[in-house]
């Protein structure tokens with residue numbers, strides 16, 4: 318279908334990313350290659366060619382086949398998987414299907430994604446459940462320490478553990494296998510937020526066997542936006558409903574999730590092509606290559622800035638965090654507005670797109686390595702920050 322692509326800057330021709338710029342933020346919203354956007358448009362053309370015939374006759378089977386292909390890629394049994402619009406919606410559907418009551422606790426960490434935290438606040442306000450936040454801080458020392466801290470927060474009152482697979486704010490890969498195993502032994506359900514995982518790390522969702530696993534295909538699998546999924550263990554399907562109830566109400570999981578009113582399913586229908594594109598770029602070898610460039614980049618940045626990485630190498634995938642020197646922002650507080658101002662300055666002055674995150678009382682650079690990035694992108698970022706540091710030192714001398 319597509320030409321085999323190399324990695325590095327030559328691979329960037331597959332994407333419509335604007336030049337010149339250093340794009341080190343694939344993680345926020347992904348970026349879909351041109352060829353996959355064309356595949357998506359082909360599906361839209363098929364829909365508009367005869368909308369009634371397509372939606373009533375062609376779509377159900379095509380959607381199921383796309384979901385089955387994704388399930389195979391993720392190591393999930395086909396009946397455990399359904400598409401949703403995005404991770405936020407998938408997690409919303411799950412949280413709003415669980416009958417929490419006053420006194421229930423939901424265990425989360427301080428690395429949780431803000432939109433998920435907000436959903437949890439809403440659910441707690443509606444049901445009387447409470448959040449129990451485990452403070453991991455940053456840097457984290459290792460997977461055993463993280464697992465021990467999360468598991469220690471699980472008590473008889475815990476109704477759910479909601480844990481990131483790969484946290485957005487810290488880029489840390491959480492020890493989800495250990496946490497799921499512990500919780501299963503305690504009879505406590507686990508919801509894994511895998512927004513960043515598909516295409517970044519190897520997955521075997523049936524082996525992990527979390528009660529609920531939600532992930533995006535538009536980030537690291539590069540599918541068009543609007544292609545996420547929920548994987549639900551058989552024991553957790555009873556009472557689970559999508560956010561939009563429609564004709565299939567009562568027919569259970571996964572069918573209810575694929576009938577939610579009229580919508581454009583072309584992003585989900587393009588997922589098999591996205592998987593094929595990912596495999597052509599190397600599949601597991603691409604994931605390993607992106608990880609290698611990311612940890613090398615973290616070491617380079619930490620050394621040149623005189624700071625530290627947010628975690629040991631093995632706890633990073635294709636994203637990493639490195640502490641920003643306080644000299645670059647003090648006396649401003651290490652909070653979101655300061656982070657946003659630094660991020661905007663990098664873009665305005667140098668056309669570098671990279672995330673800056675406030676966490677644990679400091680600011681952190683969060684950078685991402687996709688097929689189209691190379692070490693020189695990190696060097697460009699380091700050069701620019703070192704220049705800023707020199708200027709800051711001179712102005713304080």
Ligand SMILES: Cc1ncc(COP(=O)(O)O)c(C=O)c1O
Nearest residue numbers: 345403404405430485510512533
């Ligand atoms: C950890 C995590 N969870 C959830 C989300 C939400 O994903 P979406 O915006 O696709 O719903 C993100 C998005 O970046 C994320 O990083």
